[in-house]
Amino acid sequence: MSHTPADQAQILAQALPYIRKFHGKTMVIKYGGNAMTDPALQKAFAEDVVLLKLVGINPIVVHGGGPQIDAALSKIGKKGQFIQGMRVTDAETMDVVEWVLGGEVQQDIVGLINAAGGKAVGLTGRDGAMIRARKLKMLDLNDPSVEHDVGQVGEIESIDPSIVRALQDDQFIPVVSPIGFGPDNESYNINADLVASKLAEILKAEKLMMLTNIRGVLDKQGELLTELTSRRIDELVEDGTISGGMLPKIAGAIDAAKCGVNAVHIIDGRVPHVLLLEILTEQAFGTMIRSH
Ligand SMILES: Nc1ncnc2c1ncn2[C@@H]1O[C@H](COP(=O)(O)OP(=O)(O)O)[C@@H](O)[C@H]1O
Numbered sequence: 001m002s003h004t005p006a007d008q009a010q011i012l013a014q015a016l017p018y019i020r021k022f023h024g025k026t027m028v029i030k031y032g033g034n035a036m037t038d039p040a041l042q043k044a045f046a047e048d049v050v051l052l053k054l055v056g057i058n059p060i061v062v063h064g065g066g067p068q069i070d071a072a073l074s075k076i077g078k079k080g081q082f083i084q085g086m087r088v089t090d091a092e093t094m095d096v097v098e099w100v101l102g103g104e105v106q107q108d109i110v111g112l113i114n115a116a117g118g119k120a121v122g123l124t125g126r127d128g129a130m131i132r133a134r135k136l137k138m139l140d141l142n143d144p145s146v147e148h149d150v151g152q153v154g155e156i157e158s159i160d161p162s163i164v165r166a167l168q169d170d171q172f173i174p175v176v177s178p179i180g181f182g183p184d185n186e187s188y189n190i191n192a193d194l195v196a197s198k199l200a201e202i203l204k205a206e207k208l209m210m211l212t213n214i215r216g217v218l219d220k221q222g223e224l225l226t227e228l229t230s231r232r233i234d235e236l237v238e239d240g241t242i243s244g245g246m247l248p249k250i251a252g253a254i255d256a257a258k259c260g261v262n263a264v265h266i267i268d269g270r271v272p273h274v275l276l277l278e279i280l281t282e283q284a285f286g287t288m289i290r291s292h
């Protein structure tokens with residue numbers, strides 16, 4: 001179906017109040033590894049990020065890369081193993097994680113944003129001494145007396161956002177890989193959802209948008225839950241409706257919502273230009289997370 005010029009004008013004009021409202025605001029965008037597998041979608045994502053920057057909104061991209069790490073591990077005969085949504089990370093896996101996230105995945109995104117006319121800068125948590133981490137102490141969700149050893153998986157101790165602020169104030173688009181460093185300069189593999197949510201909190205972002213490969217959070221029947229509160233989330237985790245990779249995502253989302261990020265959304269990265277549609281039109285996608 002093609003649009004008439006009047007339709008097109010109406011669609012474009014719809015963006016004006018949103019551009020006015022969000023001008024100068026920071027938006028943290030979590031770009032999930034599962035959402036970045038299709039080249040046409042990747043190009044559309046990069047175009048959206050550049051358009052946002054050009055209309056005066058400050059996008060900060062935090063990327064994942066779970067499937068890309070899995071592919072690299074399988075080349076060396078290793079299989080990715082996850083506990084409660086976190087990759088068990090031995091020393092060899094950590095090398096692969098750093099190489100894949102901080103290298104190939106990050107530079108692909110930087111390249112696509114630059115090709116769309118933006119100026120992207122790739123960073124890991126080491127750059128600008130941004131993400132300090134310590135070894136994650138993971139307790140079993142069902143039996144907290146059981147502790148799981150997930151190796152070099154980090155939890156965030158602190159984030160110093162000054163490098164990101166300096167870049168965004170200077171027309172650059174930061175693209176952050178979720179790798180932190182510890183007191184002995186050791187590397188930590190941190191779930192990208194948790195980095196995105198903490199960064200959104202610290203930057204007092206207007207929005208946190210988590211792009212993934214599913215419509216949003218689904219209930220037991222597979223229906224989309226358009227809004228979720230903290231209490232409902234606890235129930236859904238407890239009864240096993242939320243599991244796997246959705247666990248860190250929802251934990252990060254609720255933390256960000258409680259810590260003052262105005263709007264937290266888990267949205268479908270398989271929809272072309274979902275960022276523009278979500279930010280600059282009346283349409284709503286996916287699941288919105290509310291603090292209460
Ligand atoms: N209740 C749920 N609703 C939606 N997805 C869920 C749910 N519980 C578990 N998941 C899983 O979480 C996945 C998203 O997490 P993940 O694979 O880590 O994505 P990403 O790479 O985008 O971070 C979904 O594809 C789905 O398999």
Ligand SMILES: CC(=O)N[C@@H](CCC(=O)OP(=O)(O)O)C(=O)O
Nearest residue numbers: 033064065066086087190191192
């Ligand atoms: C500790 C941990 O699980 N780290 C993740 C980091 C990448 C990530 O979060 O990627 P997605 O957003 O694509 O899931 C991992 O190793 O897969």
